[in-house]
Amino acid sequence: MPFSEPWDKEMIKKLIPDADPNTVTLKDIVDAAKEAIRPDYDVCTTGGLSVIWTMGTRFAFEQVGTNRLMEIALQAIENRKAAKCEQK
């Protein structure tokens, strides 16, 4: 039985605009988050919580809940947008 906190529907809408927040699965959220934070980090999920990790010179592991994962993914998307604007 996977355990997870109740998800923030507003953040789901922002992260996966096409998805229905009532029927979205944890896999959908993790896949979208993975896409957003690559190539800097990788994500894997067990027991409803996710581990965000990176190897190499910045070796780090951090376990987060689904809402925090979405928060980090949305922040990564924002950062990328800001970086693109600066380049222009």
Added chain:
Amino acid sequence: MNLTNKSTDQLTQLGIDIREELKVRAIAECEDPLSLIVAQDAAIRAITVAAVQHHPVLLYGGPDIGENALINLASRLETHVSHSWPCPCGQAMNPFAACSCSVQILRSHAIEMRKISRKYAIHIEVVRPTERQLSSFKQWRTFGDIEKQVQSARVYLPQVSPKIDSTGSILMRQAYTELGLGPEARNNIIEVSRSIAALDGTKNIAVPHLAEAIQYRRLDRKI
């Protein structure tokens, strides 16, 4: 106990001790220990994982993190949990209060913590819940759910192989070097990975299981 021969200071201290004892007893007598734990999902998960093979857990965090409730949850799942402060003043990880310890004290405390942490298979950093988390807290699972999950994992555990696949081996090799692990810590990671795989109901240790087990060795980081 004769209270008449006690000084005012002694009576004040006695009052504080009694209040603390009553708080601990109220937590221990609570029917559902989970109802007293707010926004500590990572700690609950760590205790659930540890409970499968009765691994000892070290909670790492300052005061007022709800450690008594977490220790009570662990003892109901037959697991030992200890609580330790991140620095002598206890505020090193608190984003809302300043830590009064010097860099030298923090460093010697970190070295001491690293020695202590070797006895524990799982280390978990616990932070104080925010006011928003406290006010919007709704219990969405019961202790019975966790107990059932742990019991079925204990039954399934003998079927889980301790072998790691090639991708997992690369991850493990890097963790061993980067975190400066010893053979005992490596064995602990593999055993904790097995517990996680058993909770997942899979017979093999996959990369996500290993990654979760590695992140439970937070205090093994090089100082």
